[in-house]
Amino acid sequence: MPDPFEPRIVAFFCNWCTYLAADLAGTSRLKYAPNVRVVRLMCSGRVDPQFVLNAFARGADGVLIGGCHPGDCHYQEGNYKALRRFHLLKRLLREMGIEEERIRLEWISASEGDKVRSVINDMVEKVRALGPFTARVTEDRVLEEVTA
Amino acid sequence: MSDKPKVAFYWCASCGGCEETVVDLEEKLLDVVAAVDIVYWPVALDFKRHELETMPDGSIVATFLNGAIRTTEQEEMAQLLRKKSQLLFAFGSCSHLGGIPGLANLWDRERILPTVYRESPSTPNPEGTVPRRVSKVNGDALSLPGLFDTVRTLDQVVDVDYYVPGCPPTPKILLAALDALLNGKLPEKGTVLAPDQALCEECPRKESRPEQLSLAEVKRPHQVLIDETTCLLAQGVLCLGPATRAGCEALCVKGNMPCTGCFGPTSRVKDFGGKALSAMASVAGGKDEAEIARAFENIPDSVGTFYRYSLPSSLLRRKRLEAGR
Amino acid sequence: MSEPERRRITIDPVTRLEGHGRIEICLDERGEVDRAYFQVPELRGFEKFCEGRLAEDMPQITSRICGVCPTAHHMASVKALDSLYQVDPPPAAKKIRELVYSTFMAEDHILHFYFLGGPDFIVGPSAPAAERNVLGVIAKVGVEVGRKVITTRRKLRELSALAGGKAIHPVLGLPGGVAKALKREDQARFCEVAKETVDFALFTLDTFEKVVLKNTDYVNLILSDTFTHRTYYMGMVDKSNQINFYDGPIRVVSPSGEEFIKFRSESYLDYLTEHVEPWTYMKFCFLKPVGWKGFTEGPESGVYCVAPLARLNASERMATPLAQEAREQFYATLGSKPVHHTLANHWARIVELLYAAERMQELSADPQIIDPHVRTLPIATPREGIGVVEAPRGTLIHHYQTDEKGIIRKANLIVATQNNAARIALGVEKTAKAFIRAGNISDGILNMVEMTFRAYDPCLGCATHSMPGNMPLNIRVRDRQGRILAILQRDSEGRIHKR
Numbered sequence: 001m002p003d004p005f006e007p008r009i010v011a012f013f014c015n016w017c018t019y020l021a022a023d024l025a026g027t028s029r030l031k032y033a034p035n036v037r038v039v040r041l042m043c044s045g046r047v048d049p050q051f052v053l054n055a056f057a058r059g060a061d062g063v064l065i066g067g068c069h070p071g072d073c074h075y076q077e078g079n080y081k082a083l084r085r086f087h088l089l090k091r092l093l094r095e096m097g098i099e100e101e102r103i104r105l106e107w108i109s110a111s112e113g114d115k116v117r118s119v120i121n122d123m124v125e126k127v128r129a130l131g132p133f134t135a136r137v138t139e140d141r142v143l144e145e146v147t148a
Numbered sequence: 149m150s151d152k153p154k155v156a157f158y159w160c161a162s163c164g165g166c167e168e169t170v171v172d173l174e175e176k177l178l179d180v181v182a183a184v185d186i187v188y189w190p191v192a193l194d195f196k197r198h199e200l201e202t203m204p205d206g207s208i209v210a211t212f213l214n215g216a217i218r219t220t221e222q223e224e225m226a227q228l229l230r231k232k233s234q235l236l237f238a239f240g241s242c243s244h245l246g247g248i249p250g251l252a253n254l255w256d257r258e259r260i261l262p263t264v265y266r267e268s269p270s271t272p273n274p275e276g277t278v279p280r281r282v283s284k285v286n287g288d289a290l291s292l293p294g295l296f297d298t299v300r301t302l303d304q305v306v307d308v309d310y311y312v313p314g315c316p317p318t319p320k321i322l323l324a325a326l327d328a329l330l331n332g333k334l335p336e337k338g339t340v341l342a343p344d345q346a347l348c349e350e351c352p353r354k355e356s357r358p359e360q361l362s363l364a365e366v367k368r369p370h371q372v373l374i375d376e377t378t379c380l381l382a383q384g385v386l387c388l389g390p391a392t393r394a395g396c397e398a399l400c401v402k403g404n405m406p407c408t409g410c411f412g413p414t415s416r417v418k419d420f421g422g423k424a425l426s427a428m429a430s431v432a433g434g435k436d437e438a439e440i441a442r443a444f445e446n447i448p449d450s451v452g453t454f455y456r457y458s459l460p461s462s463l464l465r466r467k468r469l470e471a472g473r
Numbered sequence: 474m475s476e477p478e479r480r481r482i483t484i485d486p487v488t489r490l491e492g493h494g495r496i497e498i499c500l501d502e503r504g505e506v507d508r509a510y511f512q513v514p515e516l517r518g519f520e521k522f523c524e525g526r527l528a529e530d531m532p533q534i535t536s537r538i539c540g541v542c543p544t545a546h547h548m549a550s551v552k553a554l555d556s557l558y559q560v561d562p563p564p565a566a567k568k569i570r571e572l573v574y575s576t577f578m579a580e581d582h583i584l585h586f587y588f589l590g591g592p593d594f595i596v597g598p599s600a601p602a603a604e605r606n607v608l609g610v611i612a613k614v615g616v617e618v619g620r621k622v623i624t625t626r627r628k629l630r631e632l633s634a635l636a637g638g639k640a641i642h643p644v645l646g647l648p649g650g651v652a653k654a655l656k657r658e659d660q661a662r663f664c665e666v667a668k669e670t671v672d673f674a675l676f677t678l679d680t681f682e683k684v685v686l687k688n689t690d691y692v693n694l695i696l697s698d699t700f701t702h703r704t705y706y707m708g709m710v711d712k713s714n715q716i717n718f719y720d721g722p723i724r725v726v727s728p729s730g731e732e733f734i735k736f737r738s739e740s741y742l743d744y745l746t747e748h749v750e751p752w753t754y755m756k757f758c759f760l761k762p763v764g765w766k767g768f769t770e771g772p773e774s775g776v777y778c779v780a781p782l783a784r785l786n787a788s789e790r791m792a793t794p795l796a797q798e799a800r801e802q803f804y805a806t807l808g809s810k811p812v813h814h815t816l817a818n819h820w821a822r823i824v825e826l827l828y829a830a831e832r833m834q835e836l837s838a839d840p841q842i843i844d845p846h847v848r849t850l851p852i853a854t855p856r857e858g859i860g861v862v863e864a865p866r867g868t869l870i871h872h873y874q875t876d877e878k879g880i881i882r883k884a885n886l887i888v889a890t891q892n893n894a895a896r897i898a899l900g901v902e903k904t905a906k907a908f909i910r911a912g913n914i915s916d917g918i919l920n921m922v923e924m925t926f927r928a929y930d931p932c933l934g935c936a937t938h939s940m941p942g943n944m945p946l947n948i949r950v951r952d953r954q955g956r957i958l959a960i961l962q963r964d965s966e967g968r969i970h971k972r
Contacts, residue, residue, distance in 0.1 A: 048422065048423070048426060049419075049422035049423070049425050049426050050417070050418060050419045050422040050423060050463065052422075053419050053422050053462070053463040053464055054418075054419075054463050056463075056464060057463040057464055057465075070435065070436070080433075080435050081429065081430065083433075083435075083437075083440060084429040084430075084432070084433035084434075084440050084443075084444075085425065085426055085429040087429075087433070087437075087440045087441070087444060088425045088428065088429055088444060088447070088450065089422075089425060091444075091447075091450045092421065092425060092450040092451065092454060095254075095449075095450050095451045095467070095525075096451065096464055096466075096467045096468065097467040097468030097469060098468065133468070134468065161515065161517055162540070163537045163538060163539050163540040163543070164539060164540035164541050165537070165539075165540020165541075165543065165641045165642060166540065167540065168540045168541060168641050169641065171584070171588075172630060172640070172641070174623050174624075174626065174627045175620075175623055175624075175627075218515070218517065219514070219515060221514060247537070248534060248537040249517045249518075249522075249537075251522035251526075251534075252517065252518045252521065252522045254522060254525065255518070255521055255522065259521065260516075260518040260521040260522075263518075263520055263521045263524075264516065264518060264520050264521065264756075265749050265756070268520060268747065268885050269742055269872070269883075269885050270741070270742055270745060270746055270747050270885055270887060271746070271747040271748075271749065271756060272746060273747075273748075273749050277749040277750065277751055278749070278751065279516070279749070279750075279751055279752070279753065279754050280751045280752075283751035283752045285508075285510070285750075285751070285752055286499075286507075286508055288481075288497070288499050288508065288510075290497060290510060290512065290752040292512065292514050292752065292753070292754065293514050293515070295516060315537070315642060316540060316641050316642070368527065368529060368879075369529060369647060369652075370529045370554075370558075370647045370648050370649065370850070370851060371850065372850075373848055373850070374652065374653075376653055399634070399638050399639045399644075400638050400639065400644045402638060403637060403638020403639065403643070403644040403645060403652055403653065404638070404644075404652040404653035405638060405644040405645075405652045408533065448527070448878055448880055449525060449526055449527050449530075449880060451525070452525065452526045452527060452530055452534075453527075456530075456534070
């Protein structure tokens with residue numbers, strides 16, 4: 001009997017806001033799904049689209065980006081850059097056959113531990129419903145006959 | 149037999165433009181021909197599998213292979229030429245990055261064949277005939293190479309030593325590669341043989357490139373009159389120069405049209421499309437969803453814009469499709 | 474290996490040609506050719522992956538169909554965009570486009586004549602294999618001329634890049650115009666090179682006359698029945714039925730020369746249809762009103778022909794004086810219109826070269842061509858567009874359907890060679906049947922079969938074949954089960970070896 005699908009989500013959290021919020025969720029003993037691997041960056045503006053693409057290419061089922069609310073960025077403009085990149089990236093991923101629910105951008109401030117919990121739980125369920133993401137075309141068929 | 153180094157040219161899924169670049173060496177081609185022995189060139193010489201197979205392994209000093217890998221025959225030929233050659237050069241965007249034929253990675257064979265052979269408005273095809281790997285006609289068995297679902301770059305199939313980028317590479321870039329080869333001045337293996345900097349550096353409009361740019365709206369080239377001297381991005385036209393490797397001397401920009409990225413990325417980037425997208429997000433957009441949506445409204449085809457030549461070489465390589473139709 | 478076991482001959486690949494191709498020749502028990510199949514072993518799928526692309530990107534995307542004639546696709550595509558957006562380019566833009574196009578046609582025809590298909594003729598089909606290439610041509614016409622060929626070609630390429638950004642995969646085309654205007658100093662350059670090209674075209678005609686037409690063997694070969702097919706002929710003409718490469722209605726004449734149909738690009742679907750065979754990735758075009766009757770010729774068969782010979786046959790006159798003179802001589806020598814001799818394509822090509830050069834002269838001298846107004850911005854909502862030009866190899870059709878944002882929903886392309894595909898198949902089989910008797914093969918015979926092919930297509934060969942300049946060829950002989958019985962090889966000195 002195969003194991004039920006457990007989504008693997010990679011999260012890129014900014015050091016000054018979202019990462020602290022995740023810490024807070026932990027110290028407050030808020031329960032949330034264990035499916036997320038967190039990568040800490042200094043700013044959501046540091047998220048290079050290649051990080052997201054690479055995550056999917058290596059087997060992530062979803063990618064979450066967390067940053068400071070607009071206007072609160074530690075580096076002033078970083079989160080606006082993230083928002084613009086995210087807009088284009090989401091479109092690109094959709095054209096590449098990756099459903100919108102698999103990538104998500106959230107503004108989470110340092111005090112919003114509860115938001116970390118609810119966003120992660122929500123995303124895990126949505127991705128679970130979508131099923132696993134197959135990054136690699138593992139075998140390339142060359143059929144003997146071409147069927148209708 | 150001469151002592152001249154043996155060189156070969158071969159083409160896979162390509163348009164032949166790279167071969168034309170060789171012809172465009174014009175008078176200089178005669179110098180090249182005097183210096184090497186071209187032993188294998190299907191467009192000009194007979195290629196025969198078993199003939200190539202009988203050549204000793206490594207007896208060809210360098211093979212310049214253009215075109216992406218799309219069929220079984222092309223994969224086999226790439227592997228064979230790899231064996232027979234000391235050095236293998238991926239020549240042109242298709243073998244380097246997948247090229248324009250790589251756009252087929254948005255589909256698979258099951259979706260492409262019906263469109264071409266059954267659903268074309270000028271192809272009624274009442275019997276629904278589609279080309280087959282093996283078919284029997286008038287009692288004769290005829291075969292065709294098989295098509296893969298996914299177009300691949302050359303280095304996804306065999307080990308590649310050097311890359312000569314461009315769609316097509318310019319005669320200057322090719323000549324530099326040949327010169328380096330013949331004079332033993334090749335850099336470290338895996339190098340892309342073009343300057344490792346962004347196209348902006350050699351663009352004739354460099355002076356008018358703004359320090360900061362925040363376009364409220366990106367325009368499609370046919371929507372605006374384009375000034376011939378000002379930086380294209382500054383005019384609101386999407387130019388991929390900042391994300392693209394230099395070496396072509398900005399030919400398209402001199403033609404008053406934006407760079408579309410055929411030379412691929414600089415050495416520090418793996419996924420051209422991701423980085424190009426990032427570059428464009430740095431010069432346009434606003435501060436909220438509405439402003440951003442308006443800024444980027446005129447980029448409805450992300451893959452065609454950011455991965456036009458490089459889809460097979462990207463991190464995801466192809467679109468995820470459901471099995472079957 | 475005994476004679477009765479020979480069943481198949483494979484010529485793989487066909488050489489001095491753009492694209493991949495091979496020929497399978499099947500013999501009967503007596504060693505006579507029963508069938509021959511020209512197979513194209515590759516498909517890239519442009520008609521599919523153009524879906525979802527932006528319409529204005531199509532001229533640069535579709536030019537990658539062919540690196541020898543990218544300008545042809547670029548122009549057909551940009552004309553389809555004009556049609557799509559219902560926008561009319563300003564006069565200067567149209568002239569620039571046609572000037573660039575004439576420049577390209579001239580260059581491509583020169584390439585073919587001196588480097589590719591031409592050597593068969595200039596040097597001769599029965600000449601030693603070692604001489605059947607550009608070196609042999611230079612030996613025949615002289616080193617000075619060889620240099621002139623390379624220089625003229627280089628100048629034409631430079632002009633293409635001047636106006637189009639790049640010679641290979643130009644960027645000038647936009648719906649409603651061209652990307653940049655022509656400067657006065659560029660115009661002067663075009664005028665200068667146009668004059669040189671006219672002179673060079675006249676020289677080429679003269680060479681052809683001296684080397685080919687004064688040689689009765691060659692003339693007999695051209696007129697021979699083996700290389701003759703009586704099919705329909707199609708080409709683009711202007712209002713006065715003169716050949717035009719860039720714009721105009723499309724005219725079809727019957728095998729006996731009467732006008733069969735004349736239609737506007739938009740109606741191509743009423744007249745042209747594609748046929749599919751399972752043993753090749755290339756589709757075969759035929760005339761819809763006549764119907765597909767198989768690989769046959771004559772007025773009852775829908776098989777037709779395009780490219781230089783067909784264009785001369787489908788038109789009444791050349792639009793420029795020197796080319797018209799050359800055309801009159803062409804028909805005076807070979808017989809009245811239509812000329813059915815496939816090898817006459819080589820001569821027709823030079824007549825067209827002269828026209829292209831004269832047209833370059835006319836356009837570059839036109840004062841309106843340096844007008845700065847070269848764009849009409851499209852405002853209509855796009856939906857559907859069709860653009861047609863005459864590529865060097867024949868009529869080329871681009872047909873796009875888009876959504877209201879100008880994103881391609883569907884693309885249909887009929888690419889020049891497809892129009893000739895059925896006639897090429899006929900030619901290959903006829904030549905194979907005529908020359909391969911009792912299963913005997915030789916170097917000269919193989920070249921005959923190849924010559925049929927080459928007459929239609931400007932090829933992607935190059936100045937260098939194998940040095941010292943021959944085309945080795947290999948033939949696999951198979952039995953009915955496909956087992957290889959023998960491998961014959963023609964080496965670079967033209968000798969046949971059995972392996």
